[in-house]
C-alpha cells in the first residue's frame with residue numbers, strides 16, 4: 001500500500017497552519033489519501049457524521065473508506081473539498097464519479113458543478129448511462145437534459161450499447177423515456193400549431209391595418225373614391241396590402257356577388273370588413289365601408305354573436321396590439337367622412353386604378 005499526501009492538503013496545512021492530517025481516506029486501489037477531518041467535516045455533512053462517530057481504538061489514525069470509484073476520482077473529490085475547484089481534465093475523466101460522490105457525501109456545490117460539466121459532455125453513446133445516474137443521484141436538470149437529448153437523437157441512441165443494456169435491465173426507464181419522447185412530440189406539435197395560429201391572426205391583423213390604410217389614403221392601385229391618388233409608392237406591408245387590394249378589386253367586380261351568389265373571395269372580403277368593424281374603436285369617423293353598419297348590427301345581436309367569432313376577434317385584437325408595439329402608428333385620418341350605407345355601395349367606396 002502506498003500512502004500519499006494531497007498537495008492541496010499540505011498547501012492548506014502550510015497556509016492556514018493546520019495540524020498534521022489526522023484521517024486517511026481509503027480508496028478502491030488500496031491507495032490512501034491523508035486529509036484533515038475538520039476540513040472534510042466542514043464541507044460534507046456525511047463525512048462529518050462518519051468522523052464524529054466514536055472510534056474503538058483511539059491510538060490509530062481514522063480510516064474512511066471511499067470505495068467503488070477509481071482512486072483518482074476520490075483524489076479529485078478530496079481536492080475539491082479542500083479548494084472548491086475541479087479541473088477540466090478531472091471533470092472530463094471523472095465527472096460521473098464526482099457526481100455520485102457529491103450526491104452521496106452531500107456536497108451541493110460540487111454536484112451543481114458536475115451536473116453542468118457532465119451535461120456539457122453528453123454524447124449519444126453515454127446519454128443513457130448518464131440518464132440513469134442522474135435519476136439515481138436525484139439531479140433533475142441533468143435528467144431532463146438527457147431526456148431531451150435522447151428524444152432529439154433517438155435513432156442513434158437506440159443503437160447504442162447503453163440503450164440495449166437499459167432495455168434489458170430497466171424496462172420501466174425505457175417506458176419513461178418513450179413516454180417523454182411522445183409527450184415531447186406532442187409539445188412540439190402544439191407549439192407549431194400555436195405559432196401557425198398566431199401567424200394567421202397576425203396576418204388578419206395586418207390585413208385589417210392595410211384595409212384601413214387603403215380606405216384612408218389609398219395605396220398603389222386602390223384608394224378612396226374621393227382622395228386624389230398619390231404617386232403609387234408601395235407601403236411597408238406591401239405583400240399583404242397587395243393581397244387586400246386584389247381582394248377589394250375582386251369584391252368590386254365579382255359577377256357572382258352581383259348576382260347574389262356567394263363566392264369564397266367575396267366572403268373573405270366580407271370577413272375582413274366585419275373583422276375590422278369588430279376591432280375598430282372609432283366607427284363614427286372610420287372610412288372603412290360598412291364599419292358602422294357591422295358595429296350597429298353586432299350591438300343589436302350582442303348575445304347571438306357566436307363564441308368562435310368572439311374568440312377570433314379577441315385573438316386578432318391581441319395580435320394587432322402585439323404588432324402595434326413594434327410598429328409606428330399610422331397617422332390618423334384627417335378629413336373624415338361617413339361611409340356608404342348599403343352593402344352594394346361598399347365596393348363603390350373605392351377608386352380602382
Ligand SMILES: [Zn+2]
Pocket residue numbers: 210213214218219220234235236237238241242
Ligand atoms: Zn399599402
Ligand SMILES: [Zn+2]
Pocket residue numbers: 250251254255256257262263264265266267
Ligand atoms: Zn366574388
Ligand SMILES: [Zn+2]
Pocket residue numbers: 276277280281282283286287288291292
Ligand atoms: Zn372602422
